[in-house]
Amino acid sequence: MKPKFTNSARYKCLEYLKKNSYDLYLIYCGIEECDPGHFYGPVSRNEYLLHYIIEGKGIFQANGKTYHLGKNDSFLIYPSEVTYYEADKEDPWTYIWIGFDGIKAESCLNNATFSKDNRVNKFECEESLWNYVNGILNASKLTYASELKREGYLFMFLSALIEEKSRKNKSNKNETYDYPFHIYVEHALEFIAHNYEKNIKVSDIANYIGINRSYLTSIFKRHLKVSPKEYLVKYRLDKACTLLKTTNRLISDIAADVGYDDPLTFSKVFKSYFEVSPKLYRTQYQEPEYATEK
Structure with a gap:
Protein backbone atom coordinates (compact mmCIF):
# COMPACT_ATOMS: atom_id res chain seq x y z
CA MET A 1 0.00 0.00 0.00
CA LYS A 2 1.39 3.42 -0.91
CA PRO A 3 2.24 5.68 2.04
CA LYS A 4 -0.38 8.32 2.74
CA PHE A 5 1.07 11.76 3.33
CA THR A 6 -0.86 14.97 3.85
CA ASN A 7 0.60 18.34 4.62
CA SER A 8 -1.34 21.46 5.56
CA ALA A 9 -1.06 24.36 8.00
CA ARG A 10 -2.97 22.41 10.66
CA TYR A 11 -2.34 18.75 10.05
CA LYS A 12 0.32 16.34 8.91
CA CYS A 13 0.11 12.58 8.79
CA LEU A 14 2.07 9.66 7.37
CA GLU A 15 0.53 6.22 7.61
CA TYR A 16 0.22 2.75 6.10
CA LEU A 17 3.96 2.23 6.09
CA LYS A 18 5.37 -1.09 5.00
CA LYS A 19 6.46 -3.33 7.89
CA ASN A 20 9.90 -4.72 7.03
CA SER A 21 11.37 -5.19 10.51
CA TYR A 22 10.28 -7.55 13.24
CA ASP A 23 12.42 -5.91 15.93
CA LEU A 24 11.04 -2.37 15.76
CA TYR A 25 9.16 -0.73 12.93
CA LEU A 26 7.24 2.43 12.20
CA ILE A 27 3.56 2.28 11.28
CA TYR A 28 2.46 5.91 11.16
CA CYS A 29 3.06 9.31 12.69
CA GLY A 30 1.65 12.80 12.55
CA ILE A 31 1.27 16.30 13.92
CA GLU A 32 -2.09 17.91 14.64
CA GLU A 33 -3.41 21.16 16.04
CA CYS A 34 -6.75 19.97 17.38
CA ASP A 35 -10.05 21.85 17.32
CA PRO A 36 -11.69 22.58 20.70
CA GLY A 37 -13.29 19.41 22.05
CA HIS A 38 -11.85 17.21 19.30
CA PHE A 39 -11.90 13.60 20.51
CA TYR A 40 -10.88 10.13 19.41
CA GLY A 41 -12.44 6.91 20.68
CA PRO A 42 -13.39 4.87 22.48
CA VAL A 43 -11.34 2.67 20.15
CA SER A 44 -8.57 0.07 20.27
CA ARG A 45 -5.36 -0.11 18.24
CA ASN A 46 -3.20 -2.93 16.93
CA GLU A 47 0.10 -1.20 17.74
CA TYR A 48 1.79 1.01 20.32
CA LEU A 49 0.82 4.65 19.95
CA LEU A 50 2.62 7.47 21.73
CA HIS A 51 1.37 11.07 21.85
CA TYR A 52 3.47 14.07 22.92
CA ILE A 53 1.75 17.38 23.72
CA ILE A 54 3.42 20.46 22.25
CA GLU A 55 0.95 22.93 23.78
CA GLY A 56 -2.60 23.12 25.10
CA LYS A 57 -4.53 20.68 27.28
CA GLY A 58 -6.75 17.63 27.12
CA ILE A 59 -7.75 14.38 28.81
CA PHE A 60 -6.69 10.78 28.25
CA GLN A 61 -8.66 7.77 29.53
CA ALA A 62 -7.27 4.24 29.86
CA ASN A 63 -7.82 1.35 32.28
CA GLY A 64 -10.62 3.21 34.01
CA LYS A 65 -8.40 6.22 34.79
CA THR A 66 -8.65 9.78 33.51
CA TYR A 67 -5.48 11.83 33.10
CA HIS A 68 -5.55 15.62 32.74
CA LEU A 69 -2.58 16.50 30.58
CA GLY A 70 -0.76 19.57 29.26
CA LYS A 71 2.42 20.81 27.59
CA ASN A 72 5.35 18.34 27.54
CA ASP A 73 3.18 15.47 28.77
CA SER A 74 3.12 12.25 26.77
CA PHE A 75 0.67 9.35 26.94
CA LEU A 76 1.01 5.79 25.74
CA ILE A 77 -1.65 3.52 24.23
CA TYR A 78 -0.99 -0.22 24.27
CA PRO A 79 -2.10 -2.61 21.51
CA SER A 80 -5.63 -4.04 21.78
CA GLU A 81 -6.83 -1.75 24.57
CA VAL A 82 -9.75 0.65 24.40
CA THR A 83 -8.84 4.29 25.08
CA TYR A 84 -10.33 7.74 24.69
CA TYR A 85 -8.76 11.17 24.49
CA GLU A 86 -10.21 14.64 23.99
CA ALA A 87 -8.84 18.15 23.47
CA ASP A 88 -9.77 20.84 25.97
CA LYS A 89 -12.64 23.07 24.85
CA GLU A 90 -10.89 26.28 25.91
CA ASP A 91 -7.24 25.46 25.29
CA PRO A 92 -7.12 22.51 22.85
CA TRP A 93 -3.88 20.66 22.53
CA THR A 94 -1.44 20.37 19.66
CA TYR A 95 0.40 17.07 19.67
CA ILE A 96 2.65 14.81 17.71
CA TRP A 97 2.06 11.08 17.63
CA ILE A 98 3.98 8.05 16.50
CA GLY A 99 2.71 4.49 16.08
CA PHE A 100 5.11 1.55 16.02
CA ASP A 101 5.45 -2.12 16.89
CA GLY A 102 7.94 -4.99 17.00
CA ILE A 103 9.38 -7.35 19.57
CA LYS A 104 11.66 -4.62 20.98
CA ALA A 105 8.92 -1.99 21.22
CA GLU A 106 7.90 -2.67 24.81
CA SER A 107 11.47 -2.90 26.10
CA CYS A 108 12.23 0.49 24.50
CA LEU A 109 9.20 1.98 26.22
CA ASN A 110 10.13 0.38 29.54
CA ASN A 111 13.55 2.01 29.31
CA ALA A 112 11.76 5.33 28.85
CA THR A 113 9.90 4.44 32.12
CA PHE A 114 6.59 3.68 30.42
CA SER A 115 4.55 0.68 31.56
CA LYS A 116 0.91 -0.36 31.85
CA ASP A 117 0.95 1.16 35.33
CA ASN A 118 2.74 4.30 34.18
CA ARG A 119 1.05 5.57 31.00
CA VAL A 120 1.96 9.22 31.34
CA ASN A 121 5.41 10.81 31.38
CA LYS A 122 6.79 14.31 31.03
CA PHE A 123 9.68 15.01 28.65
CA GLU A 124 11.50 18.24 27.91
CA CYS A 125 13.12 17.19 24.61
CA GLU A 126 10.30 18.81 22.61
CA GLU A 127 12.52 20.21 19.85
CA SER A 128 14.20 16.86 19.18
CA LEU A 129 10.92 14.93 19.09
CA TRP A 130 9.35 17.51 16.79
CA ASN A 131 12.35 17.33 14.45
CA TYR A 132 12.31 13.54 14.31
CA VAL A 133 8.62 13.35 13.45
CA ASN A 134 9.08 16.05 10.83
CA GLY A 135 12.00 14.05 9.46
CA ILE A 136 9.72 11.05 9.04
CA LEU A 137 7.02 13.15 7.39
CA ASN A 138 9.50 14.69 4.98
CA ALA A 139 10.80 11.25 4.00
CA SER A 140 7.44 10.33 2.46
CA LYS A 141 8.67 9.04 -0.91
CA LEU A 142 8.26 5.37 -1.73
CA THR A 143 12.00 4.71 -1.97
CA TYR A 144 14.42 2.50 -0.07
CA ALA A 145 16.43 5.55 1.07
CA SER A 146 13.30 7.19 2.49
CA GLU A 147 12.35 3.96 4.24
CA LEU A 148 15.73 3.87 5.99
CA LYS A 149 15.34 7.52 7.01
CA ARG A 150 11.91 6.87 8.52
CA GLU A 151 13.14 3.90 10.53
CA GLY A 152 16.18 5.87 11.65
CA TYR A 153 14.05 8.75 12.93
CA LEU A 154 11.88 6.28 14.87
CA PHE A 155 14.97 4.95 16.65
CA MET A 156 16.17 8.49 17.37
CA PHE A 157 12.73 9.47 18.72
CA LEU A 158 12.71 6.61 21.21
CA SER A 159 16.37 7.06 22.12
CA ALA A 160 15.70 10.73 22.98
CA LEU A 161 13.06 9.64 25.50
CA ILE A 162 15.33 7.00 27.02
CA GLU A 163 18.33 9.32 27.17
CA GLU A 164 16.39 12.05 28.96
CA LYS A 165 15.09 9.67 31.61
CA SER A 166 18.55 8.19 32.10
CA ARG A 167 20.09 11.64 32.46
CA LYS A 168 17.49 12.67 35.04
CA ASN A 169 18.04 9.52 37.06
CA LYS A 170 21.78 10.17 37.18
CA SER A 171 21.36 13.84 38.10
CA ASN A 172 19.09 12.77 40.96
CA LYS A 173 21.89 10.46 42.18
CA ASN A 174 19.57 7.54 41.64
CA GLU A 175 21.77 6.18 38.90
CA THR A 176 20.40 3.19 37.05
CA TYR A 177 21.64 1.35 33.97
CA ASP A 178 19.68 -0.21 31.16
CA TYR A 179 21.33 -3.63 30.94
CA PRO A 180 22.24 -6.47 33.33
Whole structure:
Protein backbone atom coordinates (compact mmCIF):
# COMPACT_ATOMS: atom_id res chain seq x y z
CA MET A 1 0.00 0.00 0.00
CA LYS A 2 1.39 3.42 -0.91
CA PRO A 3 2.24 5.68 2.04
CA LYS A 4 -0.38 8.32 2.74
CA PHE A 5 1.07 11.76 3.33
CA THR A 6 -0.86 14.97 3.85
CA ASN A 7 0.60 18.34 4.62
CA SER A 8 -1.34 21.46 5.56
CA ALA A 9 -1.06 24.36 8.00
CA ARG A 10 -2.97 22.41 10.66
CA TYR A 11 -2.34 18.75 10.05
CA LYS A 12 0.32 16.34 8.91
CA CYS A 13 0.11 12.58 8.79
CA LEU A 14 2.07 9.66 7.37
CA GLU A 15 0.53 6.22 7.61
CA TYR A 16 0.22 2.75 6.10
CA LEU A 17 3.96 2.23 6.09
CA LYS A 18 5.37 -1.09 5.00
CA LYS A 19 6.46 -3.33 7.89
CA ASN A 20 9.90 -4.72 7.03
CA SER A 21 11.37 -5.19 10.51
CA TYR A 22 10.28 -7.55 13.24
CA ASP A 23 12.42 -5.91 15.93
CA LEU A 24 11.04 -2.37 15.76
CA TYR A 25 9.16 -0.73 12.93
CA LEU A 26 7.24 2.43 12.20
CA ILE A 27 3.56 2.28 11.28
CA TYR A 28 2.46 5.91 11.16
CA CYS A 29 3.06 9.31 12.69
CA GLY A 30 1.65 12.80 12.55
CA ILE A 31 1.27 16.30 13.92
CA GLU A 32 -2.09 17.91 14.64
CA GLU A 33 -3.41 21.16 16.04
CA CYS A 34 -6.75 19.97 17.38
CA ASP A 35 -10.05 21.85 17.32
CA PRO A 36 -11.69 22.58 20.70
CA GLY A 37 -13.29 19.41 22.05
CA HIS A 38 -11.85 17.21 19.30
CA PHE A 39 -11.90 13.60 20.51
CA TYR A 40 -10.88 10.13 19.41
CA GLY A 41 -12.44 6.91 20.68
CA PRO A 42 -13.39 4.87 22.48
CA VAL A 43 -11.34 2.67 20.15
CA SER A 44 -8.57 0.07 20.27
CA ARG A 45 -5.36 -0.11 18.24
CA ASN A 46 -3.20 -2.93 16.93
CA GLU A 47 0.10 -1.20 17.74
CA TYR A 48 1.79 1.01 20.32
CA LEU A 49 0.82 4.65 19.95
CA LEU A 50 2.62 7.47 21.73
CA HIS A 51 1.37 11.07 21.85
CA TYR A 52 3.47 14.07 22.92
CA ILE A 53 1.75 17.38 23.72
CA ILE A 54 3.42 20.46 22.25
CA GLU A 55 0.95 22.93 23.78
CA GLY A 56 -2.60 23.12 25.10
CA LYS A 57 -4.53 20.68 27.28
CA GLY A 58 -6.75 17.63 27.12
CA ILE A 59 -7.75 14.38 28.81
CA PHE A 60 -6.69 10.78 28.25
CA GLN A 61 -8.66 7.77 29.53
CA ALA A 62 -7.27 4.24 29.86
CA ASN A 63 -7.82 1.35 32.28
CA GLY A 64 -10.62 3.21 34.01
CA LYS A 65 -8.40 6.22 34.79
CA THR A 66 -8.65 9.78 33.51
CA TYR A 67 -5.48 11.83 33.10
CA HIS A 68 -5.55 15.62 32.74
CA LEU A 69 -2.58 16.50 30.58
CA GLY A 70 -0.76 19.57 29.26
CA LYS A 71 2.42 20.81 27.59
CA ASN A 72 5.35 18.34 27.54
CA ASP A 73 3.18 15.47 28.77
CA SER A 74 3.12 12.25 26.77
CA PHE A 75 0.67 9.35 26.94
CA LEU A 76 1.01 5.79 25.74
CA ILE A 77 -1.65 3.52 24.23
CA TYR A 78 -0.99 -0.22 24.27
CA PRO A 79 -2.10 -2.61 21.51
CA SER A 80 -5.63 -4.04 21.78
CA GLU A 81 -6.83 -1.75 24.57
CA VAL A 82 -9.75 0.65 24.40
CA THR A 83 -8.84 4.29 25.08
CA TYR A 84 -10.33 7.74 24.69
CA TYR A 85 -8.76 11.17 24.49
CA GLU A 86 -10.21 14.64 23.99
CA ALA A 87 -8.84 18.15 23.47
CA ASP A 88 -9.77 20.84 25.97
CA LYS A 89 -12.64 23.07 24.85
CA GLU A 90 -10.89 26.28 25.91
CA ASP A 91 -7.24 25.46 25.29
CA PRO A 92 -7.12 22.51 22.85
CA TRP A 93 -3.88 20.66 22.53
CA THR A 94 -1.44 20.37 19.66
CA TYR A 95 0.40 17.07 19.67
CA ILE A 96 2.65 14.81 17.71
CA TRP A 97 2.06 11.08 17.63
CA ILE A 98 3.98 8.05 16.50
CA GLY A 99 2.71 4.49 16.08
CA PHE A 100 5.11 1.55 16.02
CA ASP A 101 5.45 -2.12 16.89
CA GLY A 102 7.94 -4.99 17.00
CA ILE A 103 9.38 -7.35 19.57
CA LYS A 104 11.66 -4.62 20.98
CA ALA A 105 8.92 -1.99 21.22
CA GLU A 106 7.90 -2.67 24.81
CA SER A 107 11.47 -2.90 26.10
CA CYS A 108 12.23 0.49 24.50
CA LEU A 109 9.20 1.98 26.22
CA ASN A 110 10.13 0.38 29.54
CA ASN A 111 13.55 2.01 29.31
CA ALA A 112 11.76 5.33 28.85
CA THR A 113 9.90 4.44 32.12
CA PHE A 114 6.59 3.68 30.42
CA SER A 115 4.55 0.68 31.56
CA LYS A 116 0.91 -0.36 31.85
CA ASP A 117 0.95 1.16 35.33
CA ASN A 118 2.74 4.30 34.18
CA ARG A 119 1.05 5.57 31.00
CA VAL A 120 1.96 9.22 31.34
CA ASN A 121 5.41 10.81 31.38
CA LYS A 122 6.79 14.31 31.03
CA PHE A 123 9.68 15.01 28.65
CA GLU A 124 11.50 18.24 27.91
CA CYS A 125 13.12 17.19 24.61
CA GLU A 126 10.30 18.81 22.61
CA GLU A 127 12.52 20.21 19.85
CA SER A 128 14.20 16.86 19.18
CA LEU A 129 10.92 14.93 19.09
CA TRP A 130 9.35 17.51 16.79
CA ASN A 131 12.35 17.33 14.45
CA TYR A 132 12.31 13.54 14.31
CA VAL A 133 8.62 13.35 13.45
CA ASN A 134 9.08 16.05 10.83
CA GLY A 135 12.00 14.05 9.46
CA ILE A 136 9.72 11.05 9.04
CA LEU A 137 7.02 13.15 7.39
CA ASN A 138 9.50 14.69 4.98
CA ALA A 139 10.80 11.25 4.00
CA SER A 140 7.44 10.33 2.46
CA LYS A 141 8.67 9.04 -0.91
CA LEU A 142 8.26 5.37 -1.73
CA THR A 143 12.00 4.71 -1.97
CA TYR A 144 14.42 2.50 -0.07
CA ALA A 145 16.43 5.55 1.07
CA SER A 146 13.30 7.19 2.49
CA GLU A 147 12.35 3.96 4.24
CA LEU A 148 15.73 3.87 5.99
CA LYS A 149 15.34 7.52 7.01
CA ARG A 150 11.91 6.87 8.52
CA GLU A 151 13.14 3.90 10.53
CA GLY A 152 16.18 5.87 11.65
CA TYR A 153 14.05 8.75 12.93
CA LEU A 154 11.88 6.28 14.87
CA PHE A 155 14.97 4.95 16.65
CA MET A 156 16.17 8.49 17.37
CA PHE A 157 12.73 9.47 18.72
CA LEU A 158 12.71 6.61 21.21
CA SER A 159 16.37 7.06 22.12
CA ALA A 160 15.70 10.73 22.98
CA LEU A 161 13.06 9.64 25.50
CA ILE A 162 15.33 7.00 27.02
CA GLU A 163 18.33 9.32 27.17
CA GLU A 164 16.39 12.05 28.96
CA LYS A 165 15.09 9.67 31.61
CA SER A 166 18.55 8.19 32.10
CA ARG A 167 20.09 11.64 32.46
CA LYS A 168 17.49 12.67 35.04
CA ASN A 169 18.04 9.52 37.06
CA LYS A 170 21.78 10.17 37.18
CA SER A 171 21.36 13.84 38.10
CA ASN A 172 19.09 12.77 40.96
CA LYS A 173 21.89 10.46 42.18
CA ASN A 174 19.57 7.54 41.64
CA GLU A 175 21.77 6.18 38.90
CA THR A 176 20.40 3.19 37.05
CA TYR A 177 21.64 1.35 33.97
CA ASP A 178 19.68 -0.21 31.16
CA TYR A 179 21.33 -3.63 30.94
CA PRO A 180 22.24 -6.47 33.33
CA PHE A 181 25.71 -5.89 34.79
CA HIS A 182 27.33 -8.79 32.90
CA ILE A 183 26.52 -7.08 29.59
CA TYR A 184 28.63 -4.09 30.64
CA VAL A 185 31.43 -6.41 31.71
CA GLU A 186 31.36 -8.14 28.30
CA HIS A 187 31.57 -4.80 26.50
CA ALA A 188 34.43 -3.73 28.77
CA LEU A 189 36.35 -6.94 28.03
CA GLU A 190 35.82 -6.43 24.32
CA PHE A 191 37.07 -2.84 24.57
CA ILE A 192 40.19 -4.00 26.42
CA ALA A 193 40.87 -6.73 23.85
CA HIS A 194 40.78 -4.19 21.01
CA ASN A 195 42.61 -1.34 22.77
CA TYR A 196 45.06 -2.82 25.32
CA GLU A 197 48.03 -1.69 23.21
CA LYS A 198 46.97 1.94 23.63
CA ASN A 199 47.45 4.09 26.71
CA ILE A 200 43.93 3.43 27.99
CA LYS A 201 42.82 3.85 31.58
CA VAL A 202 39.90 2.46 33.56
CA SER A 203 38.06 5.76 33.07
CA ASP A 204 38.34 5.32 29.29
CA ILE A 205 36.70 1.90 29.54
CA ALA A 206 33.87 3.26 31.70
CA ASN A 207 33.28 6.21 29.38
CA TYR A 208 33.19 3.96 26.33
CA ILE A 209 30.38 1.81 27.68
CA GLY A 210 28.53 4.70 29.33
CA ILE A 211 28.81 3.94 33.04
CA ASN A 212 30.78 5.51 35.86
CA ARG A 213 34.12 4.17 37.06
CA SER A 214 32.93 3.07 40.50
CA TYR A 215 30.12 0.99 39.01
CA LEU A 216 32.52 -0.60 36.52
CA THR A 217 34.86 -1.53 39.37
CA SER A 218 31.97 -2.95 41.39
CA ILE A 219 30.64 -5.20 38.61
CA PHE A 220 34.15 -6.36 37.63
CA LYS A 221 34.83 -7.53 41.18
CA ARG A 222 31.42 -9.15 41.33
CA HIS A 223 31.76 -10.96 37.99
CA LEU A 224 35.51 -11.59 37.63
CA LYS A 225 36.77 -11.23 41.23
CA VAL A 226 39.32 -8.60 40.14
CA SER A 227 39.21 -4.85 39.52
CA PRO A 228 39.25 -3.45 35.96
CA LYS A 229 42.78 -2.14 36.54
CA GLU A 230 44.01 -5.54 37.69
CA TYR A 231 42.37 -7.24 34.71
CA LEU A 232 43.88 -4.73 32.25
CA VAL A 233 47.38 -5.13 33.68
CA LYS A 234 47.15 -8.93 33.66
CA TYR A 235 45.77 -8.91 30.09
CA ARG A 236 48.70 -6.78 28.90
CA LEU A 237 51.26 -8.91 30.71
CA ASP A 238 49.82 -12.13 29.29
CA LYS A 239 50.19 -10.65 25.79
CA ALA A 240 53.75 -9.61 26.66
CA CYS A 241 54.57 -13.13 27.87
CA THR A 242 53.43 -14.59 24.57
CA LEU A 243 55.61 -12.14 22.64
CA LEU A 244 58.62 -12.81 24.90
CA LYS A 245 58.28 -16.56 24.40
CA THR A 246 57.60 -16.58 20.66
CA THR A 247 59.59 -13.65 19.22
CA ASN A 248 62.99 -12.03 19.43
CA ARG A 249 61.65 -8.49 19.43
CA LEU A 250 63.24 -5.88 21.66
CA ILE A 251 61.70 -5.66 25.11
CA SER A 252 61.11 -1.94 24.60
CA ASP A 253 59.08 -2.74 21.48
CA ILE A 254 57.07 -5.39 23.31
CA ALA A 255 56.36 -2.89 26.08
CA ALA A 256 54.96 -0.45 23.52
CA ASP A 257 52.93 -3.24 21.90
CA VAL A 258 51.08 -3.87 25.17
CA GLY A 259 50.40 -0.27 26.13
CA TYR A 260 53.52 0.83 28.02
CA ASP A 261 55.30 3.86 26.59
CA ASP A 262 58.03 3.56 29.22
CA PRO A 263 60.01 0.26 29.10
CA LEU A 264 61.19 0.78 32.69
CA THR A 265 57.62 1.00 33.96
CA PHE A 266 56.78 -2.14 31.96
CA SER A 267 59.73 -4.02 33.47
CA LYS A 268 58.80 -2.93 36.98
CA VAL A 269 55.16 -4.03 36.60
CA PHE A 270 56.21 -7.28 34.91
CA LYS A 271 58.62 -8.17 37.73
CA SER A 272 56.02 -7.41 40.40
CA TYR A 273 53.72 -10.02 38.83
CA PHE A 274 56.16 -12.73 37.75
CA GLU A 275 59.08 -12.09 40.16
CA VAL A 276 61.52 -12.06 37.28
CA SER A 277 62.45 -9.41 34.75
CA PRO A 278 61.16 -9.63 31.16
CA LYS A 279 64.69 -10.50 30.01
CA LEU A 280 65.06 -13.37 32.47
CA TYR A 281 61.53 -14.59 31.71
CA ARG A 282 62.47 -14.82 28.04
CA THR A 283 65.60 -16.77 28.91
CA GLN A 284 63.63 -19.25 31.00
CA TYR A 285 60.58 -19.72 28.84
CA GLN A 286 61.39 -18.84 25.23
CA GLU A 287 60.47 -21.67 22.92
CA PRO A 288 63.53 -23.20 21.25
CA GLU A 289 64.04 -22.81 17.51
CA TYR A 290 64.64 -26.05 15.64
CA ALA A 291 66.81 -26.17 12.57
CA THR A 292 65.14 -27.40 9.43
CA GLU A 293 68.44 -28.32 7.74
CA LYS A 294 71.54 -30.21 8.89
